[in-house]
Structure formats: structure tokens, C-alpha cells
Amino acid sequence: MFEINKNITGFIEDMTYREQPYLFRMKRMEAANSLRQNGFVFQNQSPVSVKFLKKKFALDVENANTDIGFNCTLENFSPLVYCLVNGRNIVDYGKSDNKIIVENIMNVADKVNELFGSLCDIDENGFYALNTAAFTGGFYIEVPDDTVMELPLQLVSVFNSDCDSMFNVRNLIVLGKNSQLKLIQCDDTFSDHDFFVNNLTEIFVREDAHLDYYKLHNISNDSAAVNSVFIEQESHSVVKTFNMELNAGYLSGNQNVVLGGDFAETYAYGIYLADREQEMDNYVNVEHIGTDCVSQQIFKGIIDDSARSMFTGKIIVHRDSQRTEASQVDKNILLTSKAKAYAKPYLEIYADDVKCSHGATVGQLDEEALFYMQQRGISYENARKLLLNAFVAEVIDKINIEPIKMRVSDMVKKRLMGELTVCDNCVLRCSNAKRQTKYFDNI
Amino acid sequence: MNNEKSDNQIVSEIANAEYKYGFVTDIEADVVPKGLNEDIIRMISAKKEEPEWLLEFRLNAYRKWLTMKEPHWGHVDYEPIDYQDIIYYSAPKKKKQTNFDEVDPELLSTFNKLGIPLDEQKRLVNSSDVAYDAVFDSVSVKTTFQDTLGKYGIIFCSFSEAVKNHPDLVRQYLSTAVPPDDNFFAALNSAVFSDGSFCYIPKGVTCPIELSTYFRINAAQTGQFERTLIIADVGASVRYMEGCTAPQRDENQLHAAIVEIIVMKDAEVKYSTVQNWYPGDKEGKGGIYNFVTKRGVCKGDNAKLSWVQVETGSARTWKYPSCILQGDNSVGEFYSVAVTNNYQQADTGTKMIHIGKNTKSTIISKGISAGYSDNSYRGRVFMAKGATNSRNYSQCDSLLLGDKCGAHTYPNIQAENDSSVIEHEATTSRISEEQLFYCQQRGISIEKAIGLIVNGYANEVLNRLPMEFAVEAKKLLAVSLEGTVG
Structure with a gap:
């Protein structure tokens, strides 16, 4: 049984006593109990996350200098931008749109009463429990029914601290019926210190809604991020997720999708580029409950130096989910003899009228293609x-x-x-x- | 020989055959009391007149077993097994102890009924080239063609005989592939194993005939714990077959065997299994729990080990025939067809552990689930750091017949060097309506069309089986899927 260090447990204890809505206090107590009883449960994470969990982080970083002047330099790109500073305060960058509701989750307990924590099982994974017990804030986004958001919405979590810090950010997103949203989420650090960011996002996608969800990981080599996303889809909804893992000491992407309604579609795409001693875990779990649903997973990784990657993909097709089409691909390239790649592409199928496939490969670049290009004067x-x-x-x-x-x-x-x-x-x-x-x- | 039969005959044969091996032989048996403790193990060891070191081996395994927990990670559900409610040793009593070659006629007729003639004379008339070791409950009753094989220096006998006559060989290789503490059921087997086959092919010898072990569970409330050890010395080659059946009973019986194969430099072993333990009845009552550990080590360079299995029987199966590819350029193969029907559950697959350079492995697994059954493929492909330029290809397909069954795939891919290539592919689908329609258009009944398509689907694996086995396996597939359409 792995026990997290004392300063974390102390903080959790502290959080349950703070003045806050009843819902959050109850949830925190449940999660704290789970951590006490089961220890810190590792579901898919590699042992290196232990290294980060053992590190001493400050948990209660109040210093929220809201004037960090975030400025995205993408050309021809002007999304709605909201910043969350140190997992606490939301800064609105002017272009707010009245069509959607963006709030700090701490202020909307009455709205999320039914939804909060309904998708994640805190006993399943220590990071879920830790987040539930210790979250300090996060986004609550609500897109009303029949609202089509033309502009993408960018949510930036900015971390700025004068010591090594851990942040637990909790987001909850609701897409109303027949609405559309393109969501971009990135984490940014404005300091030389190391961070451990434990994000947990629950997304509810109602009937006929469309969501594109981009998540970019690009944090320092001594920082770690665990990003858990739970998505529940109703019928005829379409969700595309893009998980781009470019740099981090340790990254873990947990994505759980439940296709509850009929004719729903979900597409999960990801790339992970790991080098030095980095470790990148990806866990994608797609559960088909409705009929006639489509799911696709494509993950590609390039592993360099002594880095390590782990992909766990799961497709579960329940008994009555007939006419399901599900596919899953994980491809890895190992560039050095010290690099390691692990893949677990799992299928669990209980319905018969299905087309399911998965494939996983680990290999190198095609020698013949390399040779062909060299023949034509392109350097190796x-x-x-x-x-x-x-x-x-x-x-x-x-x-x-x-x-x-x-x-x-x-x-x-x-x-x-x-x-x-x-x-x-x-x-x-x-x-x-x-x-x-x-x-x-x-x- | 089956070609001569008309199609009608075959169809009626299939239609009437449910589990034709479900009979019980009424024979007096020498059994030890129910339960498991050190005294029972001492008793088994004494009955078999074993040397001290083997008793020690058993007791050590038993002590380890006591500290271990039954594994439940497999995709199989079963009622908890009461290990104190099992008879660990049951041997048919020999009527008047004469010499070993005289087999009780009752037993002879049992094996004849199963299609395993132990009478060498008869076999010669049939001119079939298979030597059998027949295991009945806890003991080997007869090994055929021992003399013929002896001329080549091949040792093929029951495990107990091997312990008596070739103790050095047994001691040298026993538990080198499957250590006693490998897993819960391996530890249990190591403590109480009763008999099994032993086979040693000397240097440079190619075994002229196929070797086969036939396992039969007869007595009620017993478990079968046999142990097979096959050693192919440098440059040797052998083809080995294993078959098994059990009577039809309402209770569940435990079968926890170990098969160890040692393949030395340039040697080749091909191990084929047609597993047809009693699968339980249509309501899922009874049947064998088949929790087996099978593993081979390609010790030397250029060694080759090939597993071919057709799994149709058993109520529960938990079995992963594995290859440890230790020698450079060694080759491991795994070909499997697993059929589950009614309430059967199978969790089977393989492990390919690449350690040597330029090692190659191929995994072809075809799962067919029908009725209310669950069929899982679980595999592991591991490329160690030193296994440079190694190659693995896996293909795991599942076919679903009916909407109450499940098909699952759990591969684990672990690559730890940059010059190896691992490829894994899997698909799950049901029989295509178009193929069925096409067959029916041409006057083939739906039942037969399904048989045809399933056979075609499994053909890649069935082709790897020795001739006699392939014919048997095709029939078995048809019987196992009996009643899945309609």
C-alpha cells in the first residue's frame, strides 16, 4: 500500500475543514477516506509517478499574481481566452461571450450538484481521489442548448510559484443539446520551479452536441502532469480529442469515454514524443453502451534516449451495443537501444454485431525508405x-x-x-x- | 479414412454427438484420502517409491503453495475451489501384480473406446505411426513402442519410470522451465503431481514416429495433476501430441498440469494439443477446470519450439503455453484455436520472451465464442534489451456466434530495444451475412455453411496439426458449435 507523503495528507485534512459548499466537503471527505483506506491506488501509471509523488511540493500556493499577461502568439487565431492562475482565480481576457457561462467551479456548487464526481470512481485511481480531496478550483463551462460557438475557447492554466508546487485543478464542462464547442486547454508555467499538476475534467456532452477538445502538454522536464478526462456522450453526439504530449518529466493522460447514447461517435487522437528520462503514459478507455456507435483511437509515439512510454487502450462493447464500430491503433518508434515502449491494446466485447479491430506496433523507421531517400541525395x-x-x-x-x-x-x-x-x-x-x-x- | 463416409453420415454423426467421451469406466481404484497436507504428499511419494530428493521437492513446493494466493486476474469466474475436498491420487488397481506390460483389459477397452489402441499389434495393422503414453487418473498405464524408440536411444516413458530409471536426467531438467513457485497452480502441481510423460531425444536424433500422451480423468472427486517433461538434445527433433477427455459429471474437477519443454541447440519440438476435457452441460453444470502451466525454453541457438493447440473442452480454461527464446536465432510459434460454447470460459494465449539475438516469434490465435461463453486471448511479447533484431508478429482474431457471448483480447507488448519489431493485429467480428447468404444461395444449409466458414477461419491453425489430429479437430469444432444457430 503506497501512502502519499505527510504534507499532502495534511493539506487534504485542512481542505475538508475550510468553509465551502456542503457538496464539496462531502466529496472531499469521501476521497480522503478512500486514500486512507486503500492507500494511493496506481491504476496504469508507471512507477516514476511515485518519484514525483514522493517529492516535496507546496500545495497551498495562494500567491496568485493575476497580471501574468498571457499572450498566445498564434497567428490568425483569436479564441476566447480564460486563464486560471494557480488553480484558483479565473482571469477573463476581455473577449467574453455572453453565450456561454464560464465560472470558477468553487462558486457553482449548486449547479454541479448532480454532475460533480459522477463519472469518476475515486477508488479506482489515487490521482482521482487526490484531486477530489484537494482541488482548489477550476473551470465550470456551460454551453447552453442550440449554441454554436464560432470562436474556439482557450482555457489556460497558468502556474506561477516561488517554490516547487503541486496543483489540483478540477474542471466540469457541460455541452447542451445541439451545441458546438472547440476547446483548447493548455498548461503554462511561469517560473523556474518544478510543478506537479493533477488535472481532472468531467465533460457531459448532451444529444447532438459536438466537441473538439485539444490538450497540449508542454511543461518542463522536471515537472509532471496527470490529466484525467471523463466524457459522457449522449446520442448523436460527436467528440474528438487531441492529446499532444511534447515535453514533460512525467505525463499521464487518462481518458475515459462512455458512449451512453445511440449513434454517438468518439475519436481519440494522440501523439507522444518522449526523450531523455521522460515517461509518458496514455490510458484510453472507451465504453460502448448505446447502439450504432463509432469509436476510433489513433496514438503515435516516438521514444528517444532512455525515455519510456506506455499505452493502455481499452474498448469495452456492452451486450446490447449492436452495430458498433471500434478501432484502436498504437504505433511506436524506438530511436535508441535504451528507449522502452509498452503497449496494451485491450478489447472486451460482449455484443456480436460489431466490427472491432486493434493494432499495435513497435519498431523503427523503414530501412528501405531511408535507403531510397539517401539514394536520392537526402542525408541520413x-x-x-x-x-x-x-x-x-x-x-x-x-x-x-x-x-x-x-x-x-x-x-x-x-x-x-x-x-x-x-x-x-x-x-x-x-x-x-x-x-x-x-x-x-x-x- | 473419413473421405469415404458420405456427407450425410458425417452430419448425422455430428448431430448426435454431444460429448461422446462422457462415459465412466468401472474400475477398482487405489485412492488416497481426500485433502491436502504434508502427510498426503508423503503418502503419494511413498506409493510411487520416490527418492528422497523428489519428496523434498514436493514438500518445498507445498510450503510455497501455502504462502501463495489463487490468481483471479483471468477473465474466468468460478466457484471457489475447496482444495481440501479433492482426492489427489487415484490409480487403477492392478489385478494381481505381475509385470508392468500387462494392462487390465478394462483399461485397454477404455482406451480403445477413446480411439487410443494400446495394443501395439493392432496399431501395426493400422500402420499408424504414433507411440502413446496413456495416463489414467493419476498414473500412466501403458507406454507403447518403447522398444522401437529405444533403438534410437529415445526415452519415452511415464514420469514415474523416468524417476526410477533416469533419475539424473529428471533431476537435471525438472522445474528448469517452470519453477515450483512460478504460480499458484504450478506450485500445487509441483507438490502433488502424480504422473505424466517423460521424453528425451538424444543428440542428433529425429524421432521417427509421433509421440503422444493421452490423459483420461475417470475417478470422481479427483483432480489430475500430471507433469510432462520433454527434452530435445542438440540437433534432435520431435513431434509431440497431447489429447484428453473426462467423464460427464455434475461436479467440477480440477486439472492443474505442467508441461516443460527444453529445446537445446539446433533442436526442434512441435507440441500439439487437442484439449477436449468435459466442458459441462448446456446449463454450465459440471466440467473440468483446466488451469495449466505450459512453458518451453529454447536454450540453445537455432532452437525451435512450436505450440499448436485446439481448445474445445473444459468449463474453465486458464492456460498460456509460452516460449522463452534464450538462444540466438531461436524461433517460437503459437497457433491456437479456442472454441467456447454454452457457459464455457476460456482465458488463453501465450508469452513470447525474447532474450537471445535475432529471435523470432509468431502468434496466430483464433477465438470462436458461442452461446453464453467468454473467450479471451491474453498474451505477452517481451523484447529484452539484448534481443536485438528480433521479430514478433501476432494476429488474434475473434469470431462471435450469437449475441450473448463475449470475445476479449488482452495483449501486452513490451519493447526494450530499438532494433526489434513487434506487430500486433486483432479483429473481432461475427460471420458475415454475405458469406452465409452466398453459401445458402448455393444450396448449403445454414448449419453447414457456418461449419464451413468456421473451418476456413481456423484453417490456418488446423493445418499445423498432424494429419490424424487435424481430422479429429475439425470434427470437434463442428460438435462444439452444435446448436449455435437456429
């Missing part, structure tokens, strides 16, 4: 880069916001060259200059 290093780019392009091409697609593609290119991979205005330490030249020489 360049040919390699081209092929690596082409490898992840399958996922990047699915991105349907053009400026983001360009930016991600650009970042991936830079990342594969060992260059700085963050937005241009970022001040992260991860931009280790020593690696920049690794692939850059031959360009």
Missing part, C-alpha cells in the same frame, strides 16, 4: 527527420483548427530536431541548449 539525418514527421503527420492532419495544426506541426518538427519545443514566449527550462544541435547540423 534529413531522411530520418522526414520519416519521423510523416509518422506523426497522420495524427496532426486530423487537427481541424488550421493555426493549431500549423503550430503543432511546427513544434513537432522543432521537437524532433531537439530544439526548443514551447511557444516562443515561454521561459521554460526544458529548452536545454545542449540538445539543440543534435539533429540541427544537417539542415
Whole structure:
């Protein structure tokens, strides 16, 4: 039984005594009890997350300098932007839109009474329990029925602290019937210290609603992020998720999708590029309960140096979910002899009229393609880069916001060259200059 | 031989055959009391006149077993097993102890009924090239063709005989592939194993005939815990087959066997199983719990080990024949067809552990589920750091017949070097309406069309079986799927 360190348990204790809505206090007590009784349950996370859990983090970072002046530099891209500073205060960047409701979850306990915590099982995973017990704030987004959001909505979590800190951010998103939303979520750090960010987002997608959900991970090499997303879809809803893991000491993406209604569709795409000693876990669980649903998972990873990746994909098709189409692909390229890739593509099927498939591969770049390109005067290093780019392009091409697609593609290119991979205005330490030249020489 | 029969005959044969091996042989048996403790183990060991070291081995395994917990990670549900309510040793009593070759006629007729003639004379008339070791409950009753094989230096005998006559070989290789504390059921087997087959193929010898072990559970309330050890020395080659049946009973009986295969440099072993333990009745009552540990080690370079299995029987199956590819360039193969019907549950698959350089493995698994059954493939492919340039290809397909059954796939892929390639593919679907329609258009009944399609689907694996087994397996598939349409 793994027990989390004392300063975390102390903080959890403290949180339950604070003045707050009854709902949150009850949920916190339940979660704290679960942690006490079961210890910290590791569901899919690799042991390295233990390393981060043992680290001493400050948990109660009040210092919320709201004037951090966040500015996204994407060209031709002007989304609605909301910032959450240190998981506490929401800063509205002017362009607010009356069509949707954006609130701090701490203030809307009465609205989320039914929904809060209804999708995640706190006994299943220590990170869920920890988040429920210790969250300090987060976004509550409500898109009313029949509302089509033309502009994308960007939610930025900014972390700024003068010591190593842990943040538990809790989001809850509701898409009303027949509504549409493009949501971009990123975490940004404005400090030299290490962070552990434990995000938990519950998303309810009502009938006929459409959601595109982008999540970009690009944090420093000594920081860790656990990002758990729960999605419940009603009939005829369509959800596309894009999980781009470019840099982090430890990353864990847990995505649980329940296709509750009939004719719902869900698409989960992801890329993970790990190097140095980084570890990236991805856990995708798609549960088919309604009939005639479609699900697709495409994950691609490039593992360099002594990095490690783990992909766990699960498709569960329940008894009455006839005419289900589900597919799942995980492809990995290992670049060095120290890199490791693990894949567990699971299928659990209880209905018979289904088309389900999964595939997983671990390998290297195609020798013949490399040879062919070299024959035509392309240097080995360049040919390699081209092929690596082409490898992840399958996922990047699915991105349907053009400026983001360009930016991600650009970042991936830079990342594969060992260059700085963050937005241009970022001040992260991860931009280790020593690696920049690794692939850059031959360009 | 089956070609001569008309199609009608085959169809009626299939239609009437449910589980034709469900009879009980009325024979006096020498049993130990129910339950499990150190005294029982000592008693089994004494009955078999075993040397001290083997008794020690058993007791150590038993002590380890006491500290272990029954695994429940498999996708199988069953009533808890009461390990004190099992008879761990049952041997048919020999009427007047004469010499070993004289087998009780009752037993002979049992095995004849099962299609396993133990009379060498008869076999010669049939000119079939298979040597059998017949295991009845806890003991081996007869091993055929021992003399013929002896001329090649091949040792093929029951495990107990091997312990008496070739103790050094047994001691050298026993538990080198499956350590006693490998898992719960392996520990149990190591403590109480009763008999099984032992086979040693000396250097450079290619076994001229196929070797086969036939297991039969007869006595009620007993468990069967046999242990098979096959050693193919440098450059040797052997093809081995295993078959099994049990009487039709309402209670569940436990079968926890171990098969260990040691493949030395340049040697080749092909192990085929047609598993046809009693699967329980249509309501899921009775049947065998088949919790088996099978593992082979390709110790030397260029060794090759191939597992072929057709799983149609057992109420519950929990079985992962594995290959440890230790030698460079060694090859592991796993071909499996698993059929579950009614309330059967099977969790089966393989482990390919690549340790040597340039090792290759292939996994082809075809699952067919019908009725209310659950059929799972669970596998592990591991490429160690030193297993450079290794290659794995896995394909796991599932076919669903009916909307009450389940088909599951749980592969684990672990790559720890950058020059190996692992590929895994899996699909799950039901029989296509179009194929059925096409067959029916051409006057083939739906029942037969399904048989045809299922056979075609499993053909890739069935083709790997030895001739006699393949014919039997095809019939078994048809019987197992009996009544799934209509």
C-alpha cells in the first residue's frame, strides 16, 4: 500500500475543514477516506509517478499574481481566452461571450450538484481521489442548448510559484443539446520551479452536441502532469480529442469515454514524443453502451534516449451495443537501444454485431525508405527527420483548427530536431541548449 | 479414412454427438484420502517409491503453495475451489501384480473406446505411426513402442519410470522451465503431481514416429495433476501430441498440469494439443477446470519450439503455453484455436520472451465464442534489451456466434530495444451475412455453411496439426458449435 507523503495528507485534512459548499466537503471527505483506506491506488501509471509523488511540493500556493499577461502568439487565431492562475482565480481576457457561462467551479456548487464526481470512481485511481480531496478550483463551462460557438475557447492554466508546487485543478464542462464547442486547454508555467499538476475534467456532452477538445502538454522536464478526462456522450453526439504530449518529466493522460447514447461517435487522437528520462503514459478507455456507435483511437509515439512510454487502450462493447464500430491503433518508434515502449491494446466485447479491430506496433523507421531517400541525395539525418514527421503527420492532419495544426506541426518538427519545443514566449527550462544541435547540423 | 463416409453420415454423426467421451469406466481404484497436507504428499511419494530428493521437492513446493494466493486476474469466474475436498491420487488397481506390460483389459477397452489402441499389434495393422503414453487418473498405464524408440536411444516413458530409471536426467531438467513457485497452480502441481510423460531425444536424433500422451480423468472427486517433461538434445527433433477427455459429471474437477519443454541447440519440438476435457452441460453444470502451466525454453541457438493447440473442452480454461527464446536465432510459434460454447470460459494465449539475438516469434490465435461463453486471448511479447533484431508478429482474431457471448483480447507488448519489431493485429467480428447468404444461395444449409466458414477461419491453425489430429479437430469444432444457430 503506497501512502502519499505527510504534507499532502495534511493539506487534504485542512481542505475538508475550510468553509465551502456542503457538496464539496462531502466529496472531499469521501476521497480522503478512500486514500486512507486503500492507500494511493496506481491504476496504469508507471512507477516514476511515485518519484514525483514522493517529492516535496507546496500545495497551498495562494500567491496568485493575476497580471501574468498571457499572450498566445498564434497567428490568425483569436479564441476566447480564460486563464486560471494557480488553480484558483479565473482571469477573463476581455473577449467574453455572453453565450456561454464560464465560472470558477468553487462558486457553482449548486449547479454541479448532480454532475460533480459522477463519472469518476475515486477508488479506482489515487490521482482521482487526490484531486477530489484537494482541488482548489477550476473551470465550470456551460454551453447552453442550440449554441454554436464560432470562436474556439482557450482555457489556460497558468502556474506561477516561488517554490516547487503541486496543483489540483478540477474542471466540469457541460455541452447542451445541439451545441458546438472547440476547446483548447493548455498548461503554462511561469517560473523556474518544478510543478506537479493533477488535472481532472468531467465533460457531459448532451444529444447532438459536438466537441473538439485539444490538450497540449508542454511543461518542463522536471515537472509532471496527470490529466484525467471523463466524457459522457449522449446520442448523436460527436467528440474528438487531441492529446499532444511534447515535453514533460512525467505525463499521464487518462481518458475515459462512455458512449451512453445511440449513434454517438468518439475519436481519440494522440501523439507522444518522449526523450531523455521522460515517461509518458496514455490510458484510453472507451465504453460502448448505446447502439450504432463509432469509436476510433489513433496514438503515435516516438521514444528517444532512455525515455519510456506506455499505452493502455481499452474498448469495452456492452451486450446490447449492436452495430458498433471500434478501432484502436498504437504505433511506436524506438530511436535508441535504451528507449522502452509498452503497449496494451485491450478489447472486451460482449455484443456480436460489431466490427472491432486493434493494432499495435513497435519498431523503427523503414530501412528501405531511408535507403531510397539517401539514394536520392537526402542525408541520413534529413531522411530520418522526414520519416519521423510523416509518422506523426497522420495524427496532426486530423487537427481541424488550421493555426493549431500549423503550430503543432511546427513544434513537432522543432521537437524532433531537439530544439526548443514551447511557444516562443515561454521561459521554460526544458529548452536545454545542449540538445539543440543534435539533429540541427544537417539542415 | 473419413473421405469415404458420405456427407450425410458425417452430419448425422455430428448431430448426435454431444460429448461422446462422457462415459465412466468401472474400475477398482487405489485412492488416497481426500485433502491436502504434508502427510498426503508423503503418502503419494511413498506409493510411487520416490527418492528422497523428489519428496523434498514436493514438500518445498507445498510450503510455497501455502504462502501463495489463487490468481483471479483471468477473465474466468468460478466457484471457489475447496482444495481440501479433492482426492489427489487415484490409480487403477492392478489385478494381481505381475509385470508392468500387462494392462487390465478394462483399461485397454477404455482406451480403445477413446480411439487410443494400446495394443501395439493392432496399431501395426493400422500402420499408424504414433507411440502413446496413456495416463489414467493419476498414473500412466501403458507406454507403447518403447522398444522401437529405444533403438534410437529415445526415452519415452511415464514420469514415474523416468524417476526410477533416469533419475539424473529428471533431476537435471525438472522445474528448469517452470519453477515450483512460478504460480499458484504450478506450485500445487509441483507438490502433488502424480504422473505424466517423460521424453528425451538424444543428440542428433529425429524421432521417427509421433509421440503422444493421452490423459483420461475417470475417478470422481479427483483432480489430475500430471507433469510432462520433454527434452530435445542438440540437433534432435520431435513431434509431440497431447489429447484428453473426462467423464460427464455434475461436479467440477480440477486439472492443474505442467508441461516443460527444453529445446537445446539446433533442436526442434512441435507440441500439439487437442484439449477436449468435459466442458459441462448446456446449463454450465459440471466440467473440468483446466488451469495449466505450459512453458518451453529454447536454450540453445537455432532452437525451435512450436505450440499448436485446439481448445474445445473444459468449463474453465486458464492456460498460456509460452516460449522463452534464450538462444540466438531461436524461433517460437503459437497457433491456437479456442472454441467456447454454452457457459464455457476460456482465458488463453501465450508469452513470447525474447532474450537471445535475432529471435523470432509468431502468434496466430483464433477465438470462436458461442452461446453464453467468454473467450479471451491474453498474451505477452517481451523484447529484452539484448534481443536485438528480433521479430514478433501476432494476429488474434475473434469470431462471435450469437449475441450473448463475449470475445476479449488482452495483449501486452513490451519493447526494450530499438532494433526489434513487434506487430500486433486483432479483429473481432461475427460471420458475415454475405458469406452465409452466398453459401445458402448455393444450396448449403445454414448449419453447414457456418461449419464451413468456421473451418476456413481456423484453417490456418488446423493445418499445423498432424494429419490424424487435424481430422479429429475439425470434427470437434463442428460438435462444439452444435446448436449455435437456429
